[in-house]
């Protein structure tokens with residue numbers, strides 16, 4: 001297995017040359033927004049570079065409707081080292097575009113995740129984020145969205161929660177001393193992973209207009225949902241919601257010094273709270289109701305950059 005740096009470099013080179021080819025084709029002339037054709041793809045810059053990263057959670061791909069114009073997109077299948085998704089309908093693609101309109105912040109959207117429950121180690125799970133960060137030349141902000149089950153019984157389906165902190169219960173660790181990556185440092189501080197200033201901004205702006213919780217996300221590996229006993233245990237630990245992603249990406253963002261916003265969409269009450277079984281379909285169906293409120297939050301953070 002190539003080192004993580006090599007994987008990132010090769011993936012970034014492929015995205016940049018795909019972008020160059022697309023622009024050249026579209027314009028019929030040398031690209032306007034970019035890349036000197038005589039420069040090797042690995043060294044070329046997508047300019048102006050995107051400033052921020054947006055990761056879409058399960059069923060939240062409709063966020064892409066607000067990315068307009070899209071200036072480039074590439075399937076994960078065409079990016080070296082990104083594993084093919086094993087989940088139906090989850091191919092995954094990397095999109096570069098402006099949030100809202102042409103004047104909007106230029107962002108890299110990671111539409112699809114690499115999950116631990118698909119058998120991938122944490123470094124592979126954060127590979128899309130590392131690639132996006134490189135394309136930005138160091139992102140100023142990452143926004144992680146996810147679908148969650150609510151452990152906190154005061155929460156309801158369709159509501160949103162800003163992640164204030166997380167509990168990594170995935171059984172996996174991004175920062176390992178034997179890893180080949182730059183994440184191998186000891187003593188990575190995890191006190192301020194989710195940037196307070198963005199949470200404050202969103203709470204101040206939207207506390208009146210919508211139900212916007214703040215709380216703790218607990219990340220499990222999955223892929224099964226939790227047992228009711230696990231949910232009761234997690235509640236005593238102070239977890240408000242549970243999901244199967246986010247914690248390693250958040251750790252990577254923290255390590256890279258990227259400001260971070262985490263937004264959870266509550267798609268179901270966690271196991272045992274209601275007298276019914278949980279299904280993945282329910283999770284997907286219940287993301288839709290929150291889409292417009294999520295769009296408002298994203299608009300606010302990207303315009304605040």
Ligand code: HPA
Pocket residue numbers: 147148149150225226242243244267268269270271278283
């Ligand atoms: N548990 C874990 N992950 C989830 C859930 C859940 O209840 N809902 C959406 N993602």
